[in-house]
Amino acid sequence: xxxYYSPGACSLADHIALEEAGRKFALAKVDLKTHKLExxxxxxxxxxxxxVPALQFDDGQVLTxxxxxxxxxxxxxxxxxxxxxxxxxxxxxxxxxxxxxxxKSFAPIFNPAATEEEKATAAGKxxxxxxxxxxxxxxxxxxxxxxxxxxxxxxxxLLWAEKNKIEIPKSLKTLAxxxxxxxxxxxxxxxxxxx
Ligand SMILES: N[C@@H](CCC(=O)N[C@@H](CS)C(=O)NCC(=O)O)C(=O)O
Numbered sequence: 001x002x003x004y005y006s007p008g009a010c011s012l013a014d015h016i017a018l019e020e021a022g023r024k025f026a027l028a029k030v031d032l033k034t035h036k037l038e039x040x041x042x043x044x045x046x047x048x049x050x051x052v053p054a055l056q057f058d059d060g061q062v063l064t065x066x067x068x069x070x071x072x073x074x075x076x077x078x079x080x081x082x083x084x085x086x087x088x089x090x091x092x093x094x095x096x097x098x099x100x101x102x103x104k105s106f107a108p109i110f111n112p113a114a115t116e117e118e119k120a121t122a123a124g125k126x127x128x129x130x131x132x133x134x135x136x137x138x139x140x141x142x143x144x145x146x147x148x149x150x151x152x153x154x155x156x157x158l159l160w161a162e163k164n165k166i167e168i169p170k171s172l173k174t175l176a177x178x179x180x181x182x183x184x185x186x187x188x189x190x191x192x193x194x195x
Contacts, residue, residue: 001025004046004054006032007192010103011053013153014069015192019184020152021077027191066103067095070149082143082150094133094142094150102129102157109164123166130161134169140178147179155179 003018003025005011009032018025028037035043035050047054047064055063055072063069074081074091082091108114108122133154138144141151158176161168168176179185189195 001058002028002056004028004030004037004043004052004056005192006030006052008156008159008194009052010066010153010156012159012188012192013066013149013156014053014055014073015188016152016155016179016182016185017070017073017077017080017149019188020080020147020182021073023073023077066153067092067099070095070153074149079146080149082148083146087143090143091148091150094136094148095153097129097133098150098153098157102126102133102154105129106157106160106164109160123164126157126161126166130157130166130172131169134171137171137175141175147182151175151179155185 001018001023003011003014005015005027006029015027030037030043030052032050032052037043044050046056046062049064053064053066053069055069057063063072071088071092075088081087082094084090105122105125108118109126114122133142136142141147142154143150154172155176158168158172162176186195
């Protein structure tokens with residue numbers, strides 16, 4: 001299995017999840033500007049959408065989109081799934097919120113063409129969404145005592161928020177500290193050249 005990633009991008013969530021699951025996988029770094037892999041091949045031949053993450057299986061199939069990849073990992077490593085009979089849907093609910101309401105709200109902040117006003121509006125929206133999800137924790141993590149793949153996705157959003165000086169609610173700061181302390185996270189950050 002190969003995870004296509006860019007350092008510190010949302011693909012870090014999938015990277016951490018694969019480490020946590022103890023899956024054997026290789027990493028392939030993507031230059032998002034040129035769409036080239038380190039060996040010179042075009043990433044567009046792997047994922048024509050051009051963005052990360054993408055997960056390539058040994059039979060050549062490629063799975064894209066954080067929600068799909070993270071759900072695949074949780075399905076195959078139940079320790080990272082939300083608990084309870086309804087857990088899979090609760091997990092999808094959180095992944096969708098993180099993807100469409102938090103992750104996508106960062107877009108103007110990363111867009112060099114966006115005005116300061118647009119960036120400030122986006123930061124305010126991210127802040128509001130973080131406030132909302134901060135009230136939904138049922139323990140140190142989103143689903144109580146155990147981290148799920150959704151916590152890893154949220155962790156990456158919190159790294160971005162911190163980097164962009166967006167205020168982070170206290171419960172989410174604590175969640176980020178718990179996740180940062182996991183040995184798998186240290187490994188993933190090192191492998192991406194971030195620690
Ligand atoms: N809908 C995609 C979005 C992924 C995404 O936004 N990836 C960013 C990095 S965090 C990216 O590769 N951006 C470069 C580009 O869009 O060309 C998903 O959830 O997987």
